[in-house]
Amino acid sequence: MSPTFRCPSCGQQRLGTSGLPLVCASCGFAGTTPGPAPRPAIEIREFSKRYGTSMAVEALSLDVRAGEIFGFLGPNGAGKTTTIRCLLGFLRPTRGSLHVLGLDAWSQAAILHHRIGYVPGELALYDDLTVEQLLRFIARIRGRIDEAERARLEARLKIDPTRRVRTLSKGNKQKVGLLQAFVHEPPVLILDEPTAGLDPLMQEEVHEMLREARAQGRTVFLSSHGLREVEEVCDRIGMIRDGRLLTVESVDELKRKAPRLFEFEFEDEPRIEEFRHLAGVTDAAVQGRTLRVHIRGDADALVKAAAAHRVKRVDARDVDLEEVFFRHYGGGPP
Amino acid sequence: MNVAVFRKTLWDLRWGLVGWGVGLAIYAALMNGLFPSLKANPALDAYVESLPEEISRIFFEGGGGSFTDYGTFIRAEFLAFLPLLLSIWIVGAAARIVVGEEEGKTVDLLLAQPVSRASALLQKMAALLAVAVAVPAVVGVALVLSSATFDPGVPRWRLLSAPFYAIPFLVAMEGVVVAVAAWAHRRGPVIFAGAVLAIGWYLLFITARLQDSLESLRWATLYAYYDGNNGFHEGPDPAYWLVSVILAAGTTWLAVVLYRRKDLLT
Numbered sequence: 001m002s003p004t005f006r007c008p009s010c011g012q013q014r015l016g017t018s019g020l021p022l023v024c025a026s027c028g029f030a031g032t033t034p035g036p037a038p039r040p041a042i043e044i045r046e047f048s049k050r051y052g053t054s055m056a057v058e059a060l061s062l063d064v065r066a067g068e069i070f071g072f073l074g075p076n077g078a079g080k081t082t083t084i085r086c087l088l089g090f091l092r093p094t095r096g097s098l099h100v101l102g103l104d105a106w107s108q109a110a111i112l113h114h115r116i117g118y119v120p121g122e123l124a125l126y127d128d129l130t131v132e133q134l135l136r137f138i139a140r141i142r143g144r145i146d147e148a149e150r151a152r153l154e155a156r157l158k159i160d161p162t163r164r165v166r167t168l169s170k171g172n173k174q175k176v177g178l179l180q181a182f183v184h185e186p187p188v189l190i191l192d193e194p195t196a197g198l199d200p201l202m203q204e205e206v207h208e209m210l211r212e213a214r215a216q217g218r219t220v221f222l223s224s225h226g227l228r229e230v231e232e233v234c235d236r237i238g239m240i241r242d243g244r245l246l247t248v249e250s251v252d253e254l255k256r257k258a259p260r261l262f263e264f265e266f267e268d269e270p271r272i273e274e275f276r277h278l279a280g281v282t283d284a285a286v287q288g289r290t291l292r293v294h295i296r297g298d299a300d301a302l303v304k305a306a307a308a309h310r311v312k313r314v315d316a317r318d319v320d321l322e323e324v325f326f327r328h329y330g331g332g333p334p
Numbered sequence: 335m336n337v338a339v340f341r342k343t344l345w346d347l348r349w350g351l352v353g354w355g356v357g358l359a360i361y362a363a364l365m366n367g368l369f370p371s372l373k374a375n376p377a378l379d380a381y382v383e384s385l386p387e388e389i390s391r392i393f394f395e396g397g398g399g400s401f402t403d404y405g406t407f408i409r410a411e412f413l414a415f416l417p418l419l420l421s422i423w424i425v426g427a428a429a430r431i432v433v434g435e436e437e438g439k440t441v442d443l444l445l446a447q448p449v450s451r452a453s454a455l456l457q458k459m460a461a462l463l464a465v466a467v468a469v470p471a472v473v474g475v476a477l478v479l480s481s482a483t484f485d486p487g488v489p490r491w492r493l494l495s496a497p498f499y500a501i502p503f504l505v506a507m508e509g510v511v512v513a514v515a516a517w518a519h520r521r522g523p524v525i526f527a528g529a530v531l532a533i534g535w536y537l538l539f540i541t542a543r544l545q546d547s548l549e550s551l552r553w554a555t556l557y558a559y560y561d562g563n564n565g566f567h568e569g570p571d572p573a574y575w576l577v578s579v580i581l582a583a584g585t586t587w588l589a590v591v592l593y594r595r596k597d598l599l600t
Binding site for chain 2: 111
């Protein structure tokens with residue numbers, strides 16, 4: 001017998017099947033029947049990895065939803081690559097578990113790899129093979145290759161399959177790495193610095209490929225140092241430092257919560273004390289007649305305080321993700 | 335059955351096959367080219383008889399023998415060294431195809447494909463074994479062809495098959511070295527351990543042959559099971575093969591277990 005659900009808008013009772021979309025016959029509300037939430041594409045639970053006496057990742061828990069592009073950020077040595085290598089089953093977690101598409105990343109790695117496309121951070125290909133031979137080798141392991149998709153990607157990424165791998169530039173090798181990850185159209189893509197070494201035009205092409213993958217319902221786990229890249233393509237971001245996850249938030253939310261930057265140029269020299277303790281001000285600096293203030297939320301108090309001076313110029317802008325990132329890590333660029 | 339890794343490894347080992355096959359074939363031909371002049375020189379036997387017994391034991395088991403007998407000559411001057419020489423190749427090749435792939439970081443590309451670690455390792459070992467069979471085959475043919483100008487006094491099929499007696503030895507050696515490679519993260523320690531084992535076993539084997547008090551120690555070396563089963567004169571003895579095969583099976587199992595549990599650090 002089908003369960004009965006109540007429309008969250010008008011309260012009418014109706015029959016339905018758990019988890020399926022419905023449109024209420026009474027009020028027209030469109031939604032999804034209550035039911036078990038779809039399982040995340042990637043589930044990491046209390047994952048820790050120790051190398052000898054050094055803890056590379058500690059108690060990391062994270063979900064990546066199916067069909068999203070998830071950015072994984074952190075400075076060098078933060079534990080990004082260790083996490084990715086555990087997701088691929090290259091490293092055994094010291095504690096906790098990592099599941100991709102419901103399969104255990106360590107014990108079911110070979111089965112799982114049918115459904116994962118991977119670009120390593122330090123990509124190494126077989127130098128003595130041509131691109132064609134390399135792709136045939138991978139196709140033989142996988143059992144099949146979609147030749148039409150391969151030809152399409154070769155054209156899109158501008159890859160010459162007759163070239164020997166050792167003669168390729170870093171950027172061209174990276175394109176081959178991307179091709180082998182995308183060509184079997186996996187539901188999950190795990191990409192460690194996928195645009196490293198690519199020119200800006202090709203980077204944009206790869207971003208477009210990522211957006212297309214998301215539109216097809218595929219999941220992307222993306223590690224990158226390119227903060228603008230992450231800002232441009234990711235839905236959510238996880239930030240990791242010293243092996244600990246600092247935050248997981250949507251890009252929009254992260255930017256919304258981030259302070260805005262106001263820059264005033266006055267006719268006279270302002271005193272920092274006038275602004276430092278205003279409501280919402282997180283940071284203030286005076287240089288000559290210029291005041292730079294980071295502020296969260298309402299800027300009313302700041303504007304009123306600035307009005308006590310003659311203002312020659314004012315600029316206001318949202319800080320970009322790069323600045324948010326540096327604030328999290330409290331230092332210079334990673 | 336997916337044998338893509340086997341085929342790729344075989345391709346990677348092709349120059350080793352050519353190099354070692356041709357090199358050992360030339361060595362075999364040189365020994366055969368030398369034999370007719372030795373046979374025509376009875377003074378050599380007198381010289382060998384004048385050697386101290388300990389020195390004589392290095393060449394001839396039990397201390398007695400003659401270089402004018404082809405079987406004794408080729409066994410002492412060529413076949414006895416065959417497993418030692420091929421060990422050098424197998425140590426390098428095993429280190430390269432297992433740990434070299436980690437050092438070169440291509441292991442990420444390989445194991446990101448849907449192939450289990452056990453399958454990848456066993457396919458690599460099978461390719462190494464295939465070359466380990468092919469090299470003695472080339473050497474066997476070289477022995478037969480280069481002895482065409484004289485009568486060796488033994489059937490040609492024995493000449494052809496003589497290098498194949500090294501195969502159980504090589505399979506066991508491969509198992510041992512791959513087990514070390516499955517544990518290690520760098521080629522250096524694998525080559526070091528393999529070389530120490532190959533040369534250490536050989537020296538122990540020779541020492542045990544020279545010293546009656548150490549005689550039993552020879553059975554702790556893999557060379558004893560090759561030498562005891564040379565088959566050139568007496569024909570093969572499966573009991574000796576069995577020791578090598580058991581060692582190969584045990585070390586292969588260990589290699590698979592270690593490789594499956596290994597953290598691929600790169």
